[in-house]
Structure formats: structure tokens, C-alpha cells
Amino acid sequence: MPDMFKLLLVEDDADWLDLYYDYLKDEQYSIDTARSIQQAFDFMDKNQYDTVLTDLKMIGFGNEFGGFNVLQKVKQTSPNTQVVIITAYGTQEVAFRATQQGAFDIVYKPPDPDRLRITIRGAIQARVVLSRQHTKQNEKKFVSKEVGEATAQQTMNLFGIMGNSRMMKQAFEKISYATHVELPVFIFGEAGTGKTYIAKTIHANSTRKSRPFSRLDFSELSKHWDSINNNIPRLSGGTFFVDNLSSLGEAEGKLMNSLIILTEKENVRLISSFTTGISDSTKINYATSLSSELFNKLLSISIFIPPLRYRKDGDDIPALIGHFVHLQSSEFETNKKLTVSDKAMEKLINYDYPNKNVTELYEIIEKALNLAGSDNDILEEHILIVDSISQSTEMENDALYVFISYVQDDSAIVDQLQRDLTKLGIKTWKDRDKLYPGMRWKSAIRKAVKDGAYFIACFSKSGENRAR
Secondary structure, eight states: OOSSEEEEEEOSOHHHHHHHHHHHGGGOEEEEEESSHHHHHHHHHHOOOSEEEEESOBOBTTBSBTHHHHHHHHHHHOTTSEEEEEESOOOHHHHHHHHHTTOSEEEESSOOHHHHHHHHHHHHHHHHHHHHHHHHHHHHHHHHHHTTOOOOOOOOEETTEEOOSHHHHHHHHHHHHHHHSOSOEEEEESTTSOHHHHHHHHHHTSTTTTSOEEEEEGGGTTTTHHHHHHHGGGGTTSEEEEEEEOOOOHHHHHHHHHHHHHHHHTTOEEEEEEEOSOOOHHHHHHHHTOOHHHHHHHTSEEEEEOOGGGOTTTTHHHHHHHHHHHHHHTTSSSSOOOEEOHHHHHHHHHOOOTTTHHHHHHHHHHHHHHHHGGGOEEOGGGOOOOOOOOOOHHHHHOSSOEEEEEOGGGHHHHHHHHHHHHHTTOOEEEHHHHOOTTSOHHHHHHHHHHHOSEEEEEOOGGGTTOOO
């Protein structure tokens, strides 16, 4: 690893730029600062950076969100360089778009100094890991060509995890980084996306793989705390996985804090998971009700595992189907391989798997295999699913909730309102958390208004004259 990493800070507000510089100047980085997108481009044309920290909302190239232009430039010219986006404009759409285009993480203004430093360190380490991996891959490709092996590009397969969609590539970067360092890991995503498998994968490919891996559901933590307290020392050098974190009250928060202290003391790596449809890790703090200090400890490395409906820009779903069908083929005595017709495959690809994602995909294929019987051909009529309607599973599962309507100016006070309601055990429905790209959002909002127990409308003073 080089003695000094190169960092580029891009921000058109001088005060914010000075603040970021002050937070990072003692980290022994070589830091360049740019006050405009064009200046940032000039720097990138002349220098190779390990990480770029860029503000999102900057005017440039006819786009008020010029940070995306910086992100695109970096990924086009130096794919391994990591980009951290910093913004006060925190919406679900922004988080999704940034992640989809390859951003390492998003930091919100005003940034917590420690959280910013941890994020930049993580981005730089990811850059180092990726550079090593790409060097190894290029060496393997050269050898393959020499011996005449097929060199057609295959669907990416990292530690047995398949996918080449943009969001899975982003997850691969974080997973690969997590196997090379000792920091706590926070895995989040919808039900059935494979969070437990990811946790086991990280352990099995880390320096701790020869030591124990222990899993406990969060709901059992309080009940078995005395036993955990006594047995954690036996896991020294291993990994402790707390699965299915939920909203934490004061007592649960203290328990998690004690667990963090205990695992650190006994050299046990802590991995935790949280089931949610929110792809923005910072917003999950509200859902868990954890203190910022505790949440930052858990979130040293955050890995979002995207649902299948976000993975249709690659061959992820056909690869998963092919893998499962291949495994099932080995159970048949006949040498005939199982096949999936084109129409059946199209139906499986177009479905959104709103309930259990990969788990639901495998369940559907298993039922199809039973219907196909000895024919070994899965046809369209064997795929028992209805036309996909993308809706938030969380919304459908909430029996009673408060629907909150607001304008962007009120986002801070609405966030506080949401936290207060959550602490009281009251569920909320807010479009920034519940709507996703590709959803029929008008229908989703109408349904949310209709099914909600209460409706709260928040409008700022500046929004009085807006017709909408």
C-alpha cells in the first residue's frame, strides 16, 4: 500500500470545502480541492485519485446535480477509484441513482467528522482491494488465452454470489472489501436477498475463517444475554452474526452497545443485518432508533443487497435460475438436463419477486419442476405467478400506519416527526422511504392514503403558493 493516498474534494461552496479539508487533513492524505466541476475534471485529467468526495448539487453541464457528472467521469476514466457523494438533498431516488452509477457511499450534510473519516477510509481500502483483484483477473485471462480456453465473459461470480447488474457489482465491492479488513459489517436489504449467506461468505473468506462463526437472531439477544456474555470469549478470533435487527428501544440499544464493547474486547468480529426496503444506509438510523454513536460503530462497513427488481440491467436473474436448475438436474437419474423455455424465462425475468426475492424465485422454480414432472422442460404454464406489480412490501404488511405528506423544505422536521412516531411504536408511510424507481408510484400513493389510519400533511411557508 502506498504511503500516501490521493484524495480529491469537489465542492462549489468554499466554507463546506474548508470544513471537509479540516476533517480529513490529519489523515495523511494528499488532498486536492476543486471549486467547480470543470476544475475537478482538469485535476482528474492530470492525476490518478484513490477516492473522490464530491458535492451533489453543483451547476454544470446543464444539470443542477453536477455531482453525477463527476461520478460518471470517474467511472469512465478510472473505474477502481471510489466516489463518495455528499449532499443535503437526501431522497430515495438520489440514493438509488448514486448507488446504481457506482458511488461507494453517500454522506449527508452536515457530516459527522468521524463518520466522514470512516467512509473515506473504507472507500480507499476498497480501491486497494479492487486494484489487486483486477490485477489477478488480468493475469488469469492472459493464462487462459495462452492455453486456448474460452474467454467469453461470464456472469460475475464472487464467492458463489452471482450477478453482473450495476447494483450487485457495487455490493461485490463492499463484500470483497469486508473480507480483507476487520471492521464491523452492517448488511441490509429486503427479505430473501441473501443477507445471512453474505455474512457467512464474508467470514469464510476472511482471515477469521478457521475460527468459529456464530449466528443469533436479534429477538433472542435479550433472552440469552447471560449465555452470550459467557461464551463470546470462546469465539475469540471468529465472527458473531446478529441477524434481523429491528427497531431498538432504550434497553435494546444498551444491550447492543454492551455487545459491541464485548466483541471488541474479545477480538470477535461483529456482523449485523437489518431487513428493510430502504437502500440508503443513513436513513436506516431512523428505523432502528439507535444513537448516532452506536449506529456509526455498527455501520463501519455497510452493504446493501439489492432486491431482484433492481437487478434487471444484468443477467442476474437468468444466472440464478440457471444455477438452481443445474443443481436440481443432479438429482435426476436420467442424463437429460432440465431446460427452461424462452417464454418461461421471460416470465421469470419480468416478475418483481416482491415477497422474498431470491428465496421466492427458487420456490417458484421448485413448484414449476414439480408441475413439469418427468418432462424436464419448464414451460410458461408451469410458472405460477401473476403479472408483476411493483409495490412496497413494507406498505402492504403494515396493518395500521400514519401517511405523511410533505414538501422537501420540511424534510428535517418530518424526519424528526417520523423518529418520534417510531419510538412510540407507530408505523409511518413516507414516499421518500417507500417509493422505488420503476414503481407505479401514483397507484402506490393512492393506496397508501386509502389504507392509512391517519393522514398528516406538512407544508413549509415557502410552499404556500405552489399549486401542487
